[in-house]
Amino acid sequence: MIEVENLKKGFKGEQILKGINYTFERGKTNLIIGQSGSGKSVFLKCMLGLFKPEEGTIKYDGKPYSNFSDEEQRELRKDIGMLFQGGALFDSMTVAENVMFPLKMFTKQKKKESMARVREVLDRVNLEGAEDKMPSEISGGMQKRVAIARAIVNEPKYLFCDEPNSGLDPTTATVIDKLIQKITHENQITTVIITHDMNSVLEIGERIAFLKEGLLAWKGTKDEIFQTDDETVTDFVYSSDLFKKVREAQLKGY
Amino acid sequence: MTYLYSIGEYFLMLKGVFGRMTKGSVLRSLIFKEINDLILGSMGIVAFLSFFIGAVVAIQTALNLNNPLIPKTLVAYAARQSVILEFAPTFISIIMAGKVGSFITSSIGSMRVTEQIDALEVMGINSKNYLIFPKIVAMFTYPFVIAISMFLGIAGAYSAAVFGGFVSSDQFILGLQDDFIPFHLVYAFVKTLLFAFILSTVPAYHGYYMKGGALEVGQAATTSFVWTSVVLIVTNYFVTQLLLS
Ligand SMILES: Nc1ncnc2c1ncn2[C@@H]1O[C@H](COP(=O)(O)OP(=O)(O)O)[C@@H](O)[C@H]1O
Ligand SMILES: [Mg+2]
Numbered sequence: 001m002i003e004v005e006n007l008k009k010g011f012k013g014e015q016i017l018k019g020i021n022y023t024f025e026r027g028k029t030n031l032i033i034g035q036s037g038s039g040k041s042v043f044l045k046c047m048l049g050l051f052k053p054e055e056g057t058i059k060y061d062g063k064p065y066s067n068f069s070d071e072e073q074r075e076l077r078k079d080i081g082m083l084f085q086g087g088a089l090f091d092s093m094t095v096a097e098n099v100m101f102p103l104k105m106f107t108k109q110k111k112k113e114s115m116a117r118v119r120e121v122l123d124r125v126n127l128e129g130a131e132d133k134m135p136s137e138i139s140g141g142m143q144k145r146v147a148i149a150r151a152i153v154n155e156p157k158y159l160f161c162d163e164p165n166s167g168l169d170p171t172t173a174t175v176i177d178k179l180i181q182k183i184t185h186e187n188q189i190t191t192v193i194i195t196h197d198m199n200s201v202l203e204i205g206e207r208i209a210f211l212k213e214g215l216l217a218w219k220g221t222k223d224e225i226f227q228t229d230d231e232t233v234t235d236f237v238y239s240s241d242l243f244k245k246v247r248e249a250q251l252k253g254y
Numbered sequence: 255m256t257y258l259y260s261i262g263e264y265f266l267m268l269k270g271v272f273g274r275m276t277k278g279s280v281l282r283s284l285i286f287k288e289i290n291d292l293i294l295g296s297m298g299i300v301a302f303l304s305f306f307i308g309a310v311v312a313i314q315t316a317l318n319l320n321n322p323l324i325p326k327t328l329v330a331y332a333a334r335q336s337v338i339l340e341f342a343p344t345f346i347s348i349i350m351a352g353k354v355g356s357f358i359t360s361s362i363g364s365m366r367v368t369e370q371i372d373a374l375e376v377m378g379i380n381s382k383n384y385l386i387f388p389k390i391v392a393m394f395t396y397p398f399v400i401a402i403s404m405f406l407g408i409a410g411a412y413s414a415a416v417f418g419g420f421v422s423s424d425q426f427i428l429g430l431q432d433d434f435i436p437f438h439l440v441y442a443f444v445k446t447l448l449f450a451f452i453l454s455t456v457p458a459y460h461g462y463y464m465k466g467g468a469l470e471v472g473q474a475a476t477t478s479f480v481w482t483s484v485v486l487i488v489t490n491y492f493v494t495q496l497l498l499s
Binding site: 045048073075077078088089090091104106 | 378
């Protein structure tokens with residue numbers, strides 16, 4: 001569980017986050033949605049400590065993050081897995097070396113043990129046999145899956161995903177979404193997913209926070225988001241024709 | 255103002271580089287990789303340039319020696335002095351600013367724009383130490399490159415002067431030993447070490463703090479070359495002033 005209280009962050013006079021309160025639950029997929037430029041990535045980076053917020057506290061399972069010493073922050077980071085928008089695989093390393101990297105840096109495991117664990121997580125993301133390929137040799141969807149494998153290899157308690165299916169075709173995007181959801185449930189991880197993809201909301205929106213103009217404009221579940229009459233939300237949700245049609249059909253009572 | 259800001263940022267980066275260390279075994283293999291990429295990978299071009307520049311210096315001097323009162327040994331003397339004092343340490347370093355410098359800037363810069371540096375930080379790794387420290391250590395072997403450059407520069411001068419028929423082999427060897435001041439070598443290698451540090455850290459700075467996308471990586475590499483050269487030349491001036499005058 002991650003609790004965010006009164007989080008504020010700006011750059012050079014421009015306020016991006018204007019006081020956000022929200023709780024991300026364990027074992028659930030927690031989605032943050034909102035338009036491009038609404039500050040979703042900034043929000044995430046504040047939670048990760050890559051940006052220092054001006055105000056507010058972030059509690060990881062009850063412990064406030066801003067008060068952690070450097071040592072404690074580093075310890076916490078070992079419990080965090082992060083899936084970056086572009087995958088952020090180290091392009092000088094093979095798939096296996098990428099996935100093994102956190103183990104090599106933070107555990108005293110023997111190479112053999114690590115390799116067994118790497119095979120296990122690669123299996124989990126359906127990538128058996130890709131160990132020796134370079135990131136540049138595999139498709140975007142496969143890169144994302146390698147990145148997921150790297151994010152979960154150290155069994156994190158918290159998983160952060162920044163637009164996990166941007167740049168992927170709809171089928172692959174769904175596969176990635178479902179994979180993240182499955183891992184979240186099986187390992188009881190607190191998963192935070194940034195997206196502006198309404199398909200993802202429909203697929204895995206167990207808990208949704210809608211960010212607008214630096215504030216939390218709405219929160220609820222995927223069932224609720226298609227029922228609400230809140231205009232700020234409906235403007236965003238029904239900006240695509242497909243969902244407009246779904247909505248019209250709903251209203252007509254199909 | 256922005257220059258002052260950049261200089262401050264550069265020194266803060268250095269502080270970070272020598273901050274929390276990466277795991278030893280990992281660091282060791284990174285250092286070997288950098289020696290391979292930065293040093294061994296540059297040997298070919300350095301050898302080639304040094305030989306031919308030494309040769310040209312010898313020919314130029316020989317062609318300008320029309321006065322019979324000036325001894326022929328001066329050809330070797332002039333070649334030795336210019337190669338040891340400036341051509342090997344300074345000129346080769348400018349070349350390295352183009353080769354090694356832009357490689358460092360673009361490799362760190364592309365890691366920045368593809369969020370690989372963020373990925374390191376999120377894992378709790380000191381990315382400045384992980385990325386830049388091995389490069390600085392690898393560049394400590396740079397004096398070997400310059401030593402080889404000096405040797406080949408003089409070899410080039412010898413070939414051009416003797417095989418070109420300007421002086422005899424004996425005259426050349428004699429000239430090489432003329433007025434040799436060992437402190438000149440100390441001076442040359444002191445500045446080589448300083449240049450090594452500049453060659454690894456200034457380009458690293460330009461890559462580490464870059465913003466934007468793939469296009470900007472190319473621009474950063476160019477800017478990095480310009481600034482690395484400027485810093486090299488200015489440092490050269492001060493070291494020369496300090497040690498030789
Ligand atoms: N490092 C930064 N420095 C200055 N401004 C930034 C920085 N990162 C993000 N911003 C600004 O914050 C706003 C929100 O960005 P972001 O969180 O990336 O949006 P998104 O919701 O699309 O992820 C943008 O206007 C962006 O320009
Ligand atoms: Mg974003």
